Amino acid sequence: MMGVLRWLLWRDLTLAMRRKAEVLTALFFFVIVVSLFPLGVGPEMDTLSEIGPGVLWVAALLASMLSLNRLFADDYADGTLEQLLLSSQPLPMVVLSKVLAHWLVSGFPLVLISPVLGMQLGLDWESLVILVVTLLLGTPVLSLIGAVGAGLTLGVRGGGVLLSLLVLPLYIPVLIFGAGAVEAARSGLGADAHVSLLGAFLVLALLLAPWGGAAALRISLD
Amino acid sequence: MLEAEGLVCERGDRILFANVGFRLNAGELLHVKGVNGSGKTSLLRMLCGLVAPAAGEIRWRGENIRKQKEEYNRELLYIGHQAGIKAELTALENLKLSCALNDAGIDDDQAWRALGDIGLGGREELPSKVLSQGQQRRVALARMLVSRAPLWILDEPFTALDVKAVAQLEQVLGAHLQQGGYIVLTTHQNFTLSQGRLRMLHLGPSPESGP
Numbered sequence: 001m002m003g004v005l006r007w008l009l010w011r012d013l014t015l016a017m018r019r020k021a022e023v024l025t026a027l028f029f030f031v032i033v034v035s036l037f038p039l040g041v042g043p044e045m046d047t048l049s050e051i052g053p054g055v056l057w058v059a060a061l062l063a064s065m066l067s068l069n070r071l072f073a074d075d076y077a078d079g080t081l082e083q084l085l086l087s088s089q090p091l092p093m094v095v096l097s098k099v100l101a102h103w104l105v106s107g108f109p110l111v112l113i114s115p116v117l118g119m120q121l122g123l124d125w126e127s128l129v130i131l132v133v134t135l136l137l138g139t140p141v142l143s144l145i146g147a148v149g150a151g152l153t154l155g156v157r158g159g160g161v162l163l164s165l166l167v168l169p170l171y172i173p174v175l176i177f178g179a180g181a182v183e184a185a186r187s188g189l190g191a192d193a194h195v196s197l198l199g200a201f202l203v204l205a206l207l208l209a210p211w212g213g214a215a216a217l218r219i220s221l222d
Numbered sequence: 223m224l225e226a227e228g229l230v231c232e233r234g235d236r237i238l239f240a241n242v243g244f245r246l247n248a249g250e251l252l253h254v255k256g257v258n259g260s261g262k263t264s265l266l267r268m269l270c271g272l273v274a275p276a277a278g279e280i281r282w283r284g285e286n287i288r289k290q291k292e293e294y295n296r297e298l299l300y301i302g303h304q305a306g307i308k309a310e311l312t313a314l315e316n317l318k319l320s321c322a323l324n325d326a327g328i329d330d331d332q333a334w335r336a337l338g339d340i341g342l343g344g345r346e347e348l349p350s351k352v353l354s355q356g357q358q359r360r361v362a363l364a365r366m367l368v369s370r371a372p373l374w375i376l377d378e379p380f381t382a383l384d385v386k387a388v389a390q391l392e393q394v395l396g397a398h399l400q401q402g403g404y405i406v407l408t409t410h411q412n413f414t415l416s417q418g419r420l421r422m423l424h425l426g427p428s429p430e431s432g433p
Binding site: 003004007008011014015018019078079080082083084085086087088089090221222 | 267270271272273291292295296300302303304305307310311319320322324325327349
């Protein structure tokens with residue numbers, strides 16, 4: 001079983017490496033949006049560090065949504081998605097490994113670059129650590145929830161807008177607790193509760209989203 | 223044995239076909255015929271389990287295919303009318319990948335030999351996007367040379383192939399039937415079978431959808 005999933009992961013990562021532009025889009029978007037804020041809001045460190053957690057989290061959320069509609073669309077267009085549905089592995093596992101590949105390509109780079117951008121907005125050391133931790137817990141949730149939406153809007157014209165409308169409401173709790181955790185750390189209140197809740201979101205999404213995504217794909221390909 | 227009974231296919235509020243049934247034994251090929259839009263592809267996708275029939279049942283070895291999803295998939299080779307290969311991957315990678323996804327991994331030697339046999343010698347390591355339509359088709363069909371699945375479901379396998387490749391494909395189909403395989407295919411082209419038994423299934427417009 002692991003063999004099949006390893007092949008699937010290899011496939012998606014190889015494809016991403018051969019289409020670098022797509023990988024870099026999300027990352028550049030994240031960097032540019034966050035860098036625009038000091039230019040727009042002004043260079044006062046106090047203001048910047050106050051809005052910093054929210055700005056970083058909103059930008060990360062939008063950046064990870066940017067590539068979401070590509071999650072299954074390419075495979076759908078060239079017929080390989082049908083082959084994946086006919087593979088000898090349970091479909092939820094296939095969905096999970098595709099989500100993992102998507103996160104490694106479009107979510108994980110955001111986590112890696114976030115401390116640099118956090119410094120740019122004047123966040124202190126402790127906030128930066130919490131920022132990385134919350135993004136590490138939160139961005140996989142975004143990819144997992146997004147997979148259900150991407151599966152449902154597959155093959156729909158104008159699916160991109162519909163996808164945003166579907167998943168954004170579900171992203172809100174992640175955004176609130178993610179940004180809230182960094183804000184709490186910044187003001188010295190301690191972010192434990194927020195981080196625990198994000199962890200709970202991740203566990204819940206890991207349990208439910210692969211099955212939801214699999215059901216969505218079956219409906220879309222019927 | 224592959225059996226279908228009373229299959230009904232609905233698309234929107236139209237009934238594409240109704241009450242379709244057949245029984246396919248080892249060593250037999252079912253040729254599904256019908257005009258464009260008569261539901262041939264829908265029937266094949268139904269037989270794969272991709273489309274749920276509105277009514278009726280499909281049984282593989284006596285059991286409904288919806289109850290044996292992964293086990294059924296392992297015994298099934300489906301080549302749709304899209305080639306189902308990735309443009310960025312090489313022919314070799316595509317072939318190895320599609321075999322591995324069905325738990326029937328092959329080593330490099332087998333993959334090289336299959337691609338050579340199907341007439342892609344020298345192009346094994348080119349990205350599939352630079353291959354012609356017919357060559358891309360051959361990459362997909364190369365799976366048939368290495369497949370261990372007993373049931374083959376092929377949607378228009380002869381499309382975009384040249385005369386020589388069609389003859390080769392006929393041979394491969396014959397050999398599979400001789401080994402006790404099952405084949406369901408659609409095609410508008412004429413083909414000859416050297417071995418195995420040929421059966422026909424004609425999908426006509428259903429009475430309800432007449433003008």
